[in-house]
Amino acid sequence: MKKNVRLKVKPSYVKGLKTGFPLITEDAVQNISNVKEEGTIIELFDEKNVFLGKGYYGKQNKGRGWVLTQNSQELIDQEFFEKKIKKAINHRQDLFNNYETTAFRVFNGEGDGIGGLTIDHYNGYYVLTWYSEGIYSFKDEVIASLKELVKVKGIYEKKRFAVKGKYIDDDDFVEGEQAPSPLIVRENGIHFAVYLNDGAMVGVFLDQRDVRKTIRDQYAKGKTVLNTFSYTGAFSVAAALGGALKTTSVDLANRSRSKTQEQFSVNGLDYEDHDIIVEDVFNYFKYAVRKELSFDLVILDPPSFARSKKHTFSAGKDYPDLLAQAIQITERNGVIVASSNCSTFGMKKFKEMIASAFKQTGGTYNILEEFKLPQDFKTHKEFKEGNYLKVVFIEKLS
Structure with a gap:
């Protein structure tokens, strides 16, 4: 039987919880540090002892638990x-x-x-x-x-x-x-090799399903494609299946090469027809500029935070500079698929970053289409951080 603990919510946080904000933060609740056992059922009340919600105690990043119901009679069973x-x-x-x-x-x-x-x-x-x-x-x-x-x-x-x-x-x-x-799975007819017992990540990010389909069906045919921070090459495979002339996948992780080769192979594609490069993306951009390389389609999907021997990248601060480098090696009238899964900013701020990057390069652009999370990644309207994915297809005009 789970323990139940009654806690008082500080006045400035009452309104948010009443409107359905689901995260219980340490700052919001008086004496939450007194709750010692994770999984404890927490009942939240305001200063006048009016019931606000019921949930569980669990440390998750800055959170200290989640509200599960606003019905005081509902059991968490x-x-x-x-x-x-x-x-x-x-x-x-x-x-x-x-x-x-x-x-x-x-x-x-x-x-x-x-x-x-x-x-x-x-x-x-x-x-x-x-x-x-x-x-x-x-x-x-x-x-x-x-x-x-x-x-x-x-x-x-x-x-x-x-x-x-x-x-x-x-x-x-x-x-x-x-x-x-x-295990071989399908996504809109594309095959992916996944490993369910191999650490936190299984081999494909499911939240980019709609984006991969769009690249395959609308943007890849006859194009040269650069896929940066390519992980296991899922975007590259989608582009190749869509008729790309050639894909180039770049990722710093050593295993990205064999993983990407495998993803090509399970789709009946010859990975020898494509470039798979183990390299720091920032170094590759410099190399591409030096060699005057350019691409028709550039996919830019960095992690929210990344550190290599020479570079530290934080999406909230460094995305415009990274995008500016991608713009340099994108053909005129080419397309950049700019993506971020950073939860600390929304689509409006992301578009400001895009504008900043083009201002840096002195170029002009046109936004072709936008994507957020697919329908299976259901979000909570009061919890903006949960709606983290932002993808913008940008045409480079000059």
Whole structure:
């Protein structure tokens, strides 16, 4: 039986919680430091003892838990989790029924009503990601609910929290049948090799599904393509399948070469026809300028924060300079796919960064189209940080 603790919310935070803001921050609640056990049920009240919400205690970045319900009578039990997960599954029925796509998000944290938990589907296998010890304490209820609602081949988990200051890199397999390694999944007919038991990232970022399809179907044919921060080359494969003349994938990680070769191969493409370069992207930009290289389509999807031996990159500060370098090696009337998953700024600020980069280079541009998270990455309207993805297709005019 979970402990229940009553806590008072500071007056300046009451309005936000009343309107549905789901994150419980340390600053918002009096004496939250008195709660010691993760997974404790927290009941929140204002100064006049008016009930505001109920959730759980769990340390996740700056958060100290999530509000799960504004109904004081609702219990946080097996039935609660099953109801939330069932609603999430119903929201994604078109994906469950889509033969061409077998990898997608089933449950997206606070967007589906339970902050700190995501569930991804990979061809009948499910990967649960826990973002705090607090939500992890509900593991049995979540797994039982999932198995009650869908046919499950096997379950894996990722723990994105530290225990006693250390991240636990133990076996991610939980129960059921073990997935092949690699497991081949489909996304709009594109094949991807994923590894469910190989650390925090499995080999493809599911939130870019719509962007990859658009590159393949509308922008790649007959083009030379540069894919920077390419990871396992998913954008490159999409471009190649769309008829790109040649793709160049650049990433600093040594394993990016073999991983990208594998993604080409599982799609019946000869990776020898494409360039796969293990290099710091910042150094590659300098090299490309020096060699007077240019591309018709440049994909710029850096991590929010990255550090190499010579460079430190923070998206909120350094994206305009990075984009300015990409502009230099993009052909006139070429297209830049500018993307950021940094949650500290929104689309408006991102467009200001784009304007700043073109001002730096003295060029002009036209915004062709924009993307945010796909429909399976459901977001919470009061929690802007959860709607993190920003992708802009930019035509370089001069």
